[in-house]
Every structure is written in C-alpha cells, then in structure tokens.
Amino acid sequence: MKFRPRNLPLLLGTAVLATVVLIYLSVHPRGLSSFVVQSYANSAAPLAFAAIAQTFPVLTGGLDLSIGGIIALTNTLASELVHGSPLEVIAGIVIVLGVGAACGAFNGALITYGRIQPIIATLASGAIFSGLALFIRPFPGGDVSVELADAATGMIFAIFPVCVAAIAALLWLAGLLLNRTLTGKGIFAAGSAPNAATLSGLRIDRSIMAAYIMSGIFGALAGLFLGFQTLSGDATIGVPYTINSIAAVVIGGLSLRGGRGSLLSGVIGAFALRGIGAVLLFSGSPPLAQPLLEGMVLIVAVCAASITLVRQPNRLNVFS
Amino acid sequence: MKTLAVRFQNVSKSYGPTRALIDLSLDVGAGSIHAILGENGAGKSTLIKILTGVLAPDTGSVEVFGERLEHAGPGGSGRHGIATVFQELSLVPHLSVEDNLFLSEPRRGLFGLIDIGKQRREARPWLDLVGLTDVRPGTHVSELPLAQKQLLEIAKALARRPRILLLDEATASLPGKDVDRLFDILRHAQVGGLSVLYISHRMSEIERIADRCSVLRNGQHIETFATKSRSYADVCRMLAGRDVSQIFPPRRPAKHDAPVLLRVDNLSAVDLVRNVSFTLRVGEVVGLGGLEGQGQKELLLALYGAIRPSGGTVEFAGSRFQPGSPAQALSGDRSLMLLPDDRKTDGLLLSDSIEDNMLLCVKRKLGRWGVRNAAAEDRIVAAAVDQLAIKIASPKAPVSSLSGGNQQKVLLARLTLNNPSLYILMDPTRGIDVGTKQEIYSLIRSLADQGAAVLFLTTDLEELIGMCDRVLVFYGGTVCRELLGSAITDVGILEASLNLKNDAKTSEAAA
Numbered sequence: 056m057k058f059r060p061r062n063l064p065l066l067l068g069t070a071v072l073a074t075v076v077l078i079y080l081s082v083h084p085r086g087l088s089s090f091v092v093q094s095y096a097n098s099a100a101p102l103a104f105a106a107i108a109q110t111f112p113v114l115t116g117g118l119d120l121s122i123g124g125i126i127a128l129t130n131t132l133a134s135e136l137v138h139g140s141p142l143e144v145i146a147g148i149v150i151v152l153g154v155g156a157a158c159g160a161f162n163g164a165l166i167t168y169g170r171i172q173p174i175i176a177t178l179a180s181g182a183i184f185s186g187l188a189l190f191i192r193p194f195p196g197g198d199v200s201v202e203l204a205d206a207a208t209g210m211i212f213a214i215f216p217v218c219v220a221a222i223a224a225l226l227w228l229a230g231l232l233l234n235r236t237l238t239g240k241g242i243f244a245a246g247s248a249p250n251a252a253t254l255s256g257l258r259i260d261r262s263i264m265a266a267y268i269m270s271g272i273f274g275a276l277a278g279l280f281l282g283f284q285t286l287s288g289d290a291t292i293g294v295p296y297t298i299n300s301i302a303a304v305v306i307g308g309l310s311l312r313g314g315r316g317s318l319l320s321g322v323i324g325a326f327a328l329r330g331i332g333a334v335l336l337f338s339g340s341p342p343l344a345q346p347l348l349e350g351m352v353l354i355v356a357v358c359a360a361s362i363t364l365v366r367q368p369n370r371l372n373v374f375s
Numbered sequence: 376m377k378t379l380a381v382r383f384q385n386v387s388k389s390y391g392p393t394r395a396l397i398d399l400s401l402d403v404g405a406g407s408i409h410a411i412l413g414e415n416g417a418g419k420s421t422l423i424k425i426l427t428g429v430l431a432p433d434t435g436s437v438e439v440f441g442e443r444l445e446h447a448g449p450g451g452s453g454r455h456g457i458a459t460v461f462q463e464l465s466l467v468p469h470l471s472v473e474d475n476l477f478l479s480e481p482r483r484g485l486f487g488l489i490d491i492g493k494q495r496r497e498a499r500p501w502l503d504l505v506g507l508t509d510v511r512p513g514t515h516v517s518e519l520p521l522a523q524k525q526l527l528e529i530a531k532a533l534a535r536r537p538r539i540l541l542l543d544e545a546t547a548s549l550p551g552k553d554v555d556r557l558f559d560i561l562r563h564a565q566v567g568g569l570s571v572l573y574i575s576h577r578m579s580e581i582e583r584i585a586d587r588c589s590v591l592r593n594g595q596h597i598e599t600f601a602t603k604s605r606s607y608a609d610v611c612r613m614l615a616g617r618d619v620s621q622i623f624p625p626r627r628p629a630k631h632d633a634p635v636l637l638r639v640d641n642l643s644a645v646d647l648v649r650n651v652s653f654t655l656r657v658g659e660v661v662g663l664g665g666l667e668g669q670g671q672k673e674l675l676l677a678l679y680g681a682i683r684p685s686g687g688t689v690e691f692a693g694s695r696f697q698p699g700s701p702a703q704a705l706s707g708d709r710s711l712m713l714l715p716d717d718r719k720t721d722g723l724l725l726s727d728s729i730e731d732n733m734l735l736c737v738k739r740k741l742g743r744w745g746v747r748n749a750a751a752e753d754r755i756v757a758a759a760v761d762q763l764a765i766k767i768a769s770p771k772a773p774v775s776s777l778s779g780g781n782q783q784k785v786l787l788a789r790l791t792l793n794n795p796s797l798y799i800l801m802d803p804t805r806g807i808d809v810g811t812k813q814e815i816y817s818l819i820r821s822l823a824d825q826g827a828a829v830l831f832l833t834t835d836l837e838e839l840i841g842m843c844d845r846v847l848v849f850y851g852g853t854v855c856r857e858l859l860g861s862a863i864t865d866v867g868i869l870e871a872s873l874n875l876k877n878d879a880k881t882s883e884a885a886a
Contacts, residue, residue, distance in 0.1 A: 240470060243467060244467040248466065251467055254427070255531075314467075315468075369682045371682075371721075
C-alpha cells in the first residue's frame with residue numbers, strides 16, 4: 056500500500072494495533088506461543104466479524120445498532136440448527152446466514168423505503184431481533200456441532216488460526232463487492248455525495264440495501280462463530296457487540312461521517328480492542344476498574360489516530 | 376428544414392405557487408451549439424432538470440431526435456444520448472478519478488466485476504482531452520482543486536459519447552486557457568455531429584462559442600436569434616426586461632493619500648502563499664487576479680485567520696494583526712470579514728431562515744445576557760433587505776428557498792451588518808445574473824466610498840477591469856505584478872497571469 060494522506064487513519068490504527076500486540080506479548084504470562092496466538096485470534100474473531108458488519112452501514116453514512124440483536128438471533132438459531140449430520144450442519148449454516156441477510160434487508164428496507172433514520176430504524180429492529188432470540192432460547196443452552204467448532208477455532212498446521220484465514224478470505228470477497236461493483240461504488244457515494252451519484256444514474260437505494268444486507272451476513276458470521284466458541288446459544292450474548300463494533304471501526308481509522316475508508320479498519324480495530332482488554336487483565340488491574348480503564352484507553356487510542364489535526368494549519372479542514 | 380435535437384413543446388412546470396416554466400416551446404437544431412441565457416429564476420435550471428429526467432413537466436412534451444423523452448429518473452436521459460455537465464458537479468469525492476469518469480457505465484471485466492486496469496487505460500485519453508494530463512486516474516476526486524473537478528466533470532460527460540451535451544455554467548470556475556480548450560473540444564465534437572446546449576451567464580463566452588442563442592425570462596421563451604445578430608445592449612434588455620445601461624459603477628480617481636488600512640509584509644502560508652507583500656488604503660477596491668490556484672484564496676484565508684501563516688507579518692488599522700480564527704478576525708472595532716466563494720457549502724446555513732443567516736455574526740452583540748433582542752433584529756433585517764433590494768417573501772423563510780442571486784445578497788448582508796473595515800470578497804458574483812451583478816457592483820463601490828476597503832478575488836477579467844482601482848496579479852503563490860489605473864486591461868492581466876513579462880514589476884500607464 057502506497058502512502059497517501061487518505062490512508063493515514065488506517066495506518067495509525069495499524070500502529071495502535073502493533074503497539075497493543077507488542078505489549079500483549081510482553082505481559083502475557085506465557086509469551087509468544089501457538090496457544091496464545093490461537094486464543095487471541097479466537098477471542099477477537101467475533102468482534103472482527105461484527106466490526107466488518109458495522110463498516111458497511113458506516114460507509115453509507117449510517118450506523119447499525121442492530122448488530123447485537125442480529126448476533127443474538129443468529130447465535131440462538133445456530134444452537135438449534137447447526138448440529139447433526141454434515142448435511143444438516145451445512146443446511147443450518149445456510150439458514151443462519153440467510154436469516155442474517157434477511158435481518159439486514161429488513162433494516163435496509165426501513166431506511167431506504169421507510170425513510171427512517173438509520174440509528175432509529177436499527178435501534179428498533181435490534182430490539183425485535185433480540186426479542187426473537189429470547190423467544191427461540193429463553194435460557195442459554197442448545198448444541199453446536201463440536202467437530203465443526205473445533206475446526207473453526209483451530210489452527211492450520213498449528214501455526215495459523217483458521218478464523219483469521221476465514222476472515223481474510225471473506226474480507227477479500229467483500230472487498231470485491233465494495234471496490235469492483237457499481238453497487239459498492241454506490242455505498243461510498245451514499246455516504247459522501249448521494250445526489251451526485253443519483254445524477255450519474257447510480258441506484259443509491261440499492262447500494263444502501265446491499266450495505267445493510269452485508270452487515271446482516273457478517274453479523275450472522277459473528278453469531279455463528281460465538282456458537283463455535285461456546286458450543287451453545289445465548290440470547291444475551293450479542294449485547295456488547297453493538298457498541299464495541301463501533302469502537303473497533305473508529306480505532307481502525309474509519310470515519311463515522313461515511314463515504315470513505317476500508318474494510319480493514321474493522322479487523323484492525325477489533326484485534327486492537329480485544330488486545331487492550333487482555334492487556335489490562337494480564338497486567339493485574341482490578342477487574343471492577345476494567346470498563347473505566349478500557350474507556351480511557353479507547354479515548355487515548357482514538358485521539359492518537361487523529362493526531363494529524365493538531366498540525367493542520369487550515370482551520371477549515373479541522374472538522375471536515 | 377434541419378433535424379431537431381431537442382424540441383420542447385408547450386412545457387409548463389410549477390413548484391407550488393411558483394411557475395418556473397410557462398408554456399415554453401423551444402427548438403434546438405441538431406449539430407448546433409445553442410446557448411440559453413436568462414437571469415437566475417428565469418427557468419434555466421428547470422429546463423435542464425426536465426431534459427436530464429430529474430423532473431417531469433406538468434404539461435407539454437419534450438422530444439429528443441423525434442423520440443418522446445420518458446421521465447424515468449436521471450438514468451433515463453442517458454438512453455437518449457444526453458449527457459450533462461452539472462453546475463454543482465456530479466462527482467463522488469472519495470472515489471478515484473477513473474471511477475468517477477465511468478460512474479454511469481463502468482468498464483467491466485471478469486464476472487461483471489469492474490476492471491480497474493481497463494478503466495485506468497481508457498481514462499487516460501479522456502483526461503488528456505480536457506487537459507488533466509498530470510492527474511493520475513487513481514487520485515481521489517476530493518484531492519483535486521475545484522477547476523480540475525470541473526474539467527473532470529466535463530470529461531465524464533464526454534466519456535459517455537453523447538449525442539446531446541448539456542453544459543450548465545460549465546466554465547464558472549475555469550481559468551481562461553481551460554475555457555479555450557473546452558471551446559476547441561466543443562467545436563471539434565460539433566463537426567462530429569454533437570449538439571450542445573450551453574447555459575452560461577458569461578455573454579463574452581456565448582458570443583465566442585454559440586451559433587444560436589435563446590433568452591428566457593420569468594419562465595418564458597423571449598426570443599431565439601443567431602448569436603451575433605444582436606448587440607450586447609439588446610441582449611441585456613431582453614434578459615432584464617429593462618435597460619441595463621452601465622454595468623459597472625463609475626470610478627472615482629484613486630486617493631493616494633488615504634490612510635493605509637492593511638499592510639501585508641512577506642506573508643507565507645501552507646506552501647501556496649510565498650512572501651506576499653502589499654498595502655491597501657482606505658476606500659480602495661483592490662482586485663486579486665491570476666490563474667486559479669496561484670495562492671490567492673489561501674492568502675485571503677490566511678488574512679481571515681482560517682489558515683495559520685508560516686511567516687511574515689500583517690498590520691491592520693495600525694497595529695499587528697494575527698487572528699487565531701475567523702471568529703477573532705470579524706470581532707472587535709476594526710474587523711475584517713470574508714465572503715466565501717462557495718456560498719452553499721461555506722457561506723449559508725441553507726436550512727436556516729433568511730434573518731438568522733443575516734444575523735449570524737451580530738446576534739450576540741444585539742442581545743443581552745444571551746437573550747435575543749427580537750425587536751432590534753427585525754428592524755435591522757428589514758433595513759438590510761431594503762438596502763440590498765433582496766426579494767423575499769418573509770425573513771423567516773429558509774434561505775434555500777431563494778434564487779442564487781438573492782442568496783448571495785443575504786450573505787453580503789451578513790457582512791455589511793457586521794460593518795467591517797475590510798471586506799474580503801471571493802468571487803461574489805459567481806453564477807449570478809446580470810441585474811444582480813450590477814447591484815452587487817454598486818454595493819461594493821458604495822462600501823468603499825463609505826470608508827471601507829475591499830479585497831476582491833474574481834475569475835472574471837471584466838470585473839477586475841470594471842471594478843478595481845488596483846489589481847494584484849498572482850503567479851506561483853506571490854504577487855507577480857501590480858496593475859494600476861489604465862494599465863488594467865485584458866491583455867495586461869493575462870500577460871501577468873501567465874507570467875509572460877517578468878522584468879517589469881509594476882507597470883503604470885502614463886497618466
């Protein structure tokens with residue numbers, strides 16, 4: 056990647072991640088080992104999926120507050136469907152991802168055709184999805200295919216986490232959609248110049264729909280992966296992911312203003328955020344002070360990412 | 376009879392009680408360059424929106440090469456071979472130049488995915504055609520200066536290989552050499568059979584490029600004539616419906632002994648302004664000329680406290696002046712105030728009311744303890760509306776409901792209400808009709824006569840010649856020449872702009 060000013064937020068996010076990883080490895084009681092890599096990757100993967108899910112709506116200039124709800128719904132659904140014979144497992148996964156896509160399409164329809172502000176639309180729909188999840192599974196439990204779970208949370212040749220490979224592959228596919236199709240161009244345009252795009256004949260409504268559907272699918276992937284980790288379903292498991300997915304994309308350098316940015320932001324931010332949590336835990340800070348410390352570290356990390364503005368001589372560029 | 380490219384038949388369009396087009400019939404011959412003239416609010420924008428498929432007419436029909444135009448949204452007009460260069464640009468800022476160039480018809484490769492390599496190769500000739508030879512296709516559009524964006528907008532329309540090209544104020548922010556290039560391209564394409572609808576306020580450009588010319592006024596078609604068959608005065612009369620005898624107000628002899636208001640000494644900022652020095656006296660109107668992007672804008676923003684200077688000093692009203700922000704620059708007894716060139720994004724709060732926009736900078740001074748003084752506000756707003764002859768229904772109406780010219784007057788009222796000693800005006804007449812221009816010119820002159828000074832940035836040569844007591848021509852970030860009195864001519868300014876004669880620093884015609 057060539058250095059350009061527009062890549063700076065992403066590079067700063069990467070620097071934050073690198074710092075966190077170094078500290079993580081130095082304070083971790085077991086140092087760098089295959090097991091440490093595996094557990095780090097697996098703990099960050101669901102948030103990484105959730106953050107990628109958040110990236111699409113943010114690029115359109117919106118926000119998805121229903122990601123937690125989608126994760127809860129798909130996680131409980133996975134605990135009902137993803138077990139048994141290989142055929143049943145595959146069918147279960149397809150249904151789970153399909154439900155995620157349907158949740159996203161519902162959000163997209165509320166926003167493009169219902170003309171509801173994204174924050175309100177997804178706040179409401181998120182409550183609906185969480186409610187459905189509770190309906191499916193009032194108490195934690197259920198069953199997820201152990202073989203598949205072991206494979207998904209395992210390592211390739213004992214050195215490379217499967218989940219990271221999966222994230223990389225899915226990121227590549229999503230990148231094709233975003234950068235190589237007109238629908239993807241429209242997602243960027245929706246967040247920066249919807250009128251210009253409409254005058255050029257782009258269908259912005261379709262792009263916004265596509266963004267929320269992608270959000271739903273990646274939310275479902277997060278729900279599914281949480282199922283692989285816990286081997287059960289829990290209707291309350293999604294709650295922290297809504298806000299954390301937003302925090303992750305911001306640490307990764309994505310502008311909440313929309314219209315610009317990269318899918319990598321979410322992944323980088325998710326790994327950094329999980330790393331920060333783990334570092335605080337290993338360094339022996341009191342567990343009750345964790346949210347406080349995490350919040351403070353978050354502010355410092357995000358400020359660090361916008362450090363360039365301090366030297367900006369043109370005041371007109373500070374807030375834009 | 377020649378075939379017709381576009382035929383409007385009895386087209387009417389109303390927005391609520393406002394009638395934008397009234398029973399308009401207009402023919403545009405195939406293969407001609409047809410100019411449409413009209414003041415703001417004459418119905419030109421509505422005409423364009425109907426032709427591009429954004430709006431459907433209430434009554435009447437539009438035919439394109441004999442086929443009825445279906446109003447199926449902006450994508451529809453492309454099928455009829457119509458491409459438009461929009462005044463407010465239809466570019467997506469955070470996509471690359473090549474993406475924007477082919478936004479309507481991306482070049483596809485395997486599996487219908489956009490083929491970036493192919494786009495990049497095909498982008499090159501189009502960029503070269505409009506003179507963007509040094510722009511890489513991968514650059515984000517947000518990183519380009521305004522003039523280059525406008526050129527890209529033109530390339531984008533041409534890349535659709537249209538049969539009919541609509542240009543809506545396409546030269547509003549283009550320097551002269553790019554306008555020449557655009558005209559060459561249009562003449563060349565005309566030979567290839569392209570029909571052009573050219574909408575502009577600049578009479579001199581229309582005389583150069585258009586074969587025929589139609590004048591609209593108040594939504595009606597007044598007359599269509601061969602371009603050079605009417606005098607400038609005739610055309611102005613058709614446009615305004617009245618006589619516009621003299622556009623520029625008479626100039627007084629320059630006062631060389633008036634007190635110095637502003638002394639800029641070796642000012643530098645953001646690599647674009649390099650060691651600029653000049654003085655400005657009370658009562659002067661000083662123009663900033665030169666090609667676009669030679670540091671004029673940045674200099675003005677630096678004076679206004681919006682850009683932090685990297686070197687040099689500014690003396691204003693006798694004391695050192697170093698505003699940390701525009702808020703500081705425009706407060707105090709002797710203040711300076713800037714009129715931004717892009718009134719819609721940098722000037723007005725579009726959805727706010729007319730009065731709130733006018734009072735933006737003085738509201739706090741009027742009120743007490745943070746409570747608004749409604750009576751005083753009403754009084755001074757009414758006075759300003761009266762003074763500037765702004766046509767409004769109610770001061771409570773949103774400023775976005777006004778035409779461009781009246782919006783600009785509201786913005787000017789914001790400046791005059793704050794009563795600054797120095798007015799910095801950036802392109803105050805961009806995209807404004809002749810009548811309003813004339814009013815703005817006389818306002819500027821009267822401000823100077825009343826003891827203020829004016830720094831006047833414009834891309835229009837006629838304005839520099841007609842309005843300014845002195846012209847500072849910028850080249851490469853600094854003042855390359857200062858022109859006085861009768862040395863302010865087209866040729867003089869152009870020569871200086873292109874830095875043709877470097878030897879004479881100041882040229883003054885023998886008085």
